[in-house]
Amino acid sequence: MHICFLTNEYPKKGFPHGGIGTFVKTMAEELVKNDVKVSVVGINYTSDDEIEALNGVDIYRLKKNNVKGFSWYLNFKAINLKIREIHKQDPIQIIEASELGLAFLSKIKEIKYIIRLHGGHHFFAESEKRKINKWKGFQEKRSFKKADGFIAVSHYVKNHTEKYLSYHNKPIAYISNPIDTDFFKPIANHSAGNKIVFAGTVCEKKGIRQLIQAFPFVKKEFSDATLEIYGRDWFFPDGSSYIKMLEEKELPQLGEIVKDIHFHGAIPYQDIPKAYSEASVCVFPSHMETQGLVAPEAMAMEKPVVFTKYGPGPEAVKDYETGLLCDPYMPQDIAEKIIWVLSNSKKTEEMGRKARHDVLEKYGLTTILYKNIDFYNRFL
Template sequence: MHIVFLSNEYPLEGVIHGGVGTFLKLLCPELARRGHEVTVLGLGDVSQTRSVTVEGVKVITIPFSKTPKVKALFNFKKINNALEEIHRQLKIDVVEGPEMSFSFIRKIPGVTYLIRMNGGHHFFSEAEKRRVDRWKAYQEKRSFENADAVCGVSNYVIEHTKNYIDFSEKQGPVIFNPANFTNFYKADPEKAVSGRLFFAGTICEKKGVRQIIKAFHQVKRKFPHTELYLAGRDWTYPDGSSYTEKIKEIIEEDIKSSIHFLGVLPNLDVPQWIESSEICVYPSHMEAMPLAWIEVMSMGKPFVATKIGPAFELVDDGVSGLLADPLDHDELASKIMEILSDEALKVRLGENAREKVLKEFSLETIADQSIAYYSKLVQNKQN
């Protein structure tokens, strides 16, 4: 089969990427290794179309339009033209993309268009209790109308998006995001630094940074040796001001020296920080299916997360991790201190977490499920 993924964030040098980019960097080379043709097509800040092949994956980046107001339409025109050219060179079987991928797609006969849901505009607007943008909502609904099929990275993201968009007749399976066992290896317990708490993610409100800092005030007083390290890019407000600088204002003077903002870490440094930490703390307010949690669990580290959306699809509370109310910093502090106080619990949580991820989130399993679904869609299209 020839599968084309629509994404602007395939992890090439200089490309900023999030969870979708990480997911593609795992799945695409695996599909190529199994003999499938894989192309990633996206827009980027390039002066002319760029095409490179990495690990058997052809990555095509075309210049994005910067024309105000109509840039979305211009960019879709470029994507449509590129897809038709790719199809002329080698027949496409499936085009896959996230929620807004097909708003203005010019569909090619015989090609299946698949949305893999990672959390779109409606989903996160509900989760973050913010106003739905009418233009983005229109694009997302139109994209679902144009899609032939829909799958999701969690049951939660599927069911909550259905509150706004009816795609029942197109609904396919839940296919989890895979774990990266190469980069996120089994951690050596001897390398854990006593009292080190670690968070990785965007430094912003929806990732629970405020709650983890408030919780740390309590943890530090009971466990004076603890230190909190936060890694990730800063969130900026519309006026350009820094979330990090704003959140520092709530840190009490006596613990300021124990809270460390590391900034953006190189990808290969993140596993080393996870390994060197005693506990990882990821108090997100909302996720579709958090890859960061899967990475921590892959390494067999004890961690505290939150009772949000897909948490119970990933974490068995009290068995493979501890879950707290995302808005209750007192409960979050209590869960952190529970692990710090109980060595046996710390070991048990880490071992169970890795065992669960090995069983349910391996790349081989996710690739098998994806290929089986692609094959079914292609067969249905042919019939």
């Protein structure tokens, strides 16, 4: 079997990537270990073509075109040409993309096309109370019509997406994103103080602003608490920085405790477990997620986690059993959950052990791998 993933986010040293990149890397390398050929095709971060093989995965990064008004056409043209080239040399059986990924792809008769629901434009526009962008909405509908099947990473994303888009009576499976529980495993670390760790893109939908607003409530109870923020910056349509907005509008209201809030920026993927290991509690108060990788990653390390009670949050966390669920729009509720964790170390130790066991059962790499292979085989 030869599977080709379409993504611009495959991890590249020195450049940030999101959850899709993490998923594709984890799944691709595991597929290769099980004698499946894997190619990854996407647009490069730079204006160069790059080809490399990493851990058995063939990665094709195509030079980025920036011609105003035509970049989308030129980029898709390059992707189509590369796919045909790869297919001619070593026939592809499955192409997988996220929601918009098939919009302008030229279909090849011998190939089956899968969309994995990571959270598309319709999904997040509704949850963030934004209007549907007509151009992106058009692309997503066009992409869904071209798919031969779908994979949803949570029941919530499947059910919520079908309110706006049709699956056209094509096969659809629920398969969560895997967690590499050998990479994310308990690490003994006795760092001083009460560290609150956030990881993810620093943007509004991840709830970071409300987490910062919750911090003063925590400091009243635990004066040694610090807030450690790991993740890349997000930029508004006008190019302005979200972190700069926080520094100008939110942080000045905190007074002297602002010195205990630390923005670390994006860190290499291999360093994420160390960041989690130093946490007294990992907090991810997202306004919306499709599944969310960071919560189960931290849970796999037996860390107490505070996750969102909305969307797929209850699918990932059993409240007060494997973690805590919060209202991400209410800073005081976020603070109360953090304070509970910091006040109940013995209970949270047991919670951490249950959390890892739960992750092993629900998100274990081998289990998820074979679910994916079984679904792919249905089309071959």
